[in-house]
Amino acid sequence: MSNNKPISNFIEKYFLHFNAASVVDAAKGYETKLNEGSKMLVSLAGAMSTAEIGKIFAEIIRQDKVHIVSCTGANLEEDLMNLVAHSHYKRIPNYRDLTPQDEWDLLEKGLNRVTDTCIPEEEAFRRLQEHIVKIWKDAEAKGERYFPHEYMYKLLLSGVLEEYYEIDLKDSWMYAAAEKNLPIVVPGWEDSTMGNIFASYVLKGELKASTVKSGIEYMTFLADWYTENSKNGIGFFQIGGGIAGDFPICVVPMLYQDMERTDTPFWNYFCQISDSTTSYGSYSGAVPNEKITWGKLDIDTPKFIIESDATIVVPLVFAYLLEM
Template identity: 85%
Template sequence: MNNKGPVSKFIQKHFLHFNAATLVDAAKGYEDQLNKGAKMLVSLAGAMSTAELGKIFAEIIRKEKVHIISCTGANLEEDIMNLVAHSHYKRIPEYRDLTPKDEWALLEKGLNRVTDTCIPEEEAFRRLQQHIYKIWKDAEDKGERYFPHEFMYQLLLSGVLEQYYEIDSKDSWMYAAAEQNLPMVVPGWEDSTMGNIFASYVMKGELKASTMKSGIEYMTFLANWYTNNSKEGIGFFQIGGGIAGDFPICVVPMLYQDMEQTETPFWSYFCQISDSTTSYGSYSGAVPNEKITWGKLDINTPKFIIESDATIVAPLLFAYILDM
């Protein structure tokens, strides 16, 4: 505890019971994984990028405390949108009181609402569109194909967006990931804004669908990555639920059962931050033990579920891991 900073010491002193205690146990379990040489996958669901998780998650990446990321297409792009259009975002604390007419007024102003935060259409989406289209088109003209995140890495590292930066790039987790060329999977990328835009270019005959590598190719990439990196174990840290978590966790039973690679180890750690109520038929609300029956987790895999708001819990847990 002596090497811990004031935030970590506060957590250890006061987070003693219920979800608070689980947060501490999960953080210590995460540290134990890293200390024994295991790697860690972090999955990002929801709107964690718009919640500005990058302020601390970028440091987790720089300190090599995450080794592969699974995220939704929304989280992939929204971190970059915040980087280039931060001053144009609008916060609406009274969002619970909005009427349909109020919501329509936001649409007419080009403000797309995510809970209490509106993303500006023109300064965020369209600002990225003009530059990412050129990168897509250049790759196609050269006969090259890349994953969605690889195109985003190219966009960031090219420097074309620097003229728009409105926050320090050190607070962008995507910029940190691009600098390290961090492995990533982005399942269901097509349902994101940039995915929709790419599809529109395909429908207009301006781009070929094949220029973008597919979800099946993401799964095969992940399977190879897992096989090559699981000697000391790979932990699974899930923020939210949905496809960002379900897609990558399935790679273990796929390798073990479908590829018949019976030496494949289970995930060596599992933690989920979720506010989804445990319920019938819900994946996001399923307790970790259910994953044992699907061949994802072992009986003895350390398992944690923190039933709370990820925008509160994730920064605190990451702060603990960073000794803050």
Template identity: 90%
Template structure:
């Protein structure tokens, strides 16, 4: 297939160092899909608030990603951007803010993520009313779901439509919900909605067991990996942390703990990270370290792009979408 202008620009000018690593990673990602492999994409950091959904949603629609692992923040912040985008505030001079100015943002109901403030009332509280009803309905029926399944129900129910402030095609969560895309959300309890859910449990309005746990995410992932790894499953990691560490561990768990010795290693690995390799950091670990943990094979294509994911990820996705 003919590549578009962005892809041609990348191939012509991105020839060395991190630029070349970007091209190599994109081409190997493409080879994986062409060979029938599936791809897991993990989202750490604040990629949803960075509006990665503008291009990631199309990746989902075009079947360039088959499963997502993300933090609870990325799960909810894409939905928050969908319903409260006009109330977000840019703070270009964020590096110069004083503690007093930060406090003034708090008093104004603005939670800052680098240069972008998420509006408390319009984002969190607008969702809270509706998601609580869905949580409560399941709780009353004795039903249990995973965190992302509740948000899929919320998006597909249509109750948020009156609040939409961006084009639905730019919401990766809506694209995922439409496809019922498999997902794992490790450490969901760390998110704002996780905190809100916990508050209802403390007040006795919901049972903690209504929300399925991280262990249940891992057992789901174990089954999914086993059923889908015939032609390989690649791992494309944006950032570091639990969004990447949790799902990549399913392979050594299957191989070592369940003693399923025919479990294939991840067939591709790429990480976009600005973490430096030092001091025991998982986010900064070079891919070869994962060989010693039984996650990657000697011959697994391995890429690390030391750069800003908000710059790199859209370029790689544009290449894969033939833009």
């Protein structure tokens, strides 16, 4: 065993069976694909940014161990919210015991709860709103259109948020992504806080809906990116379920079946970390083999499913990769 690989040594020694063994197998499979020259997509669902995944995911980005991200609008913005309002967050360890009145009291204090953590509306949402609206309006005045994540990149790289930073910048995965101009797709951005804010300005007649590029444009961008980057294969590392995973994985059957590009390669690695189990009609709980029938994965694609809490498992897998 290597003395400078404490996490790798730990999980290889003690993670031997069931979900634990799947963690090791998936991490090694990810490592193998990177060593073979494959690229990797990571999808982020749930509230991983509020869970401060940026503390380790930012380094994964800096070390080129991920090449494209698919995430919900919530994960896109909540990394920035944590960056500018961390000291105003409130942790609720006893969140399982809250009454409806307790929840109402949090709302009246401007605290929006995500499990055990409350995001402060005034310091987080409104602080970002002031600056992002200006960027939207400036782009529209110039006749320019961008994707949601590109507006966030502009916001970060403009420096206007620097006076508000409350965490170490190296712990922001969005800042690491902005520095690299990492490709991101954000399906369903409209249901995020920033998406809701943008929609409100459209309703008020102050912005055009077309100023932010659409989900269809994200899909066509992803199709081009996949085609241009699949020479050595592309893997799929899915954190949680939902649209962050369902949207990008469909690009392969779309290219193969609908565009009739029959030389399109399948995803060459698949891992899903989720607490969703197989049930009637559950996409998030479907076992990887089901994806073969949809033209997403090949018979020989390495497939891993870890039925566990992503906030526990993902840092272990990423730490393993950083010790490569």
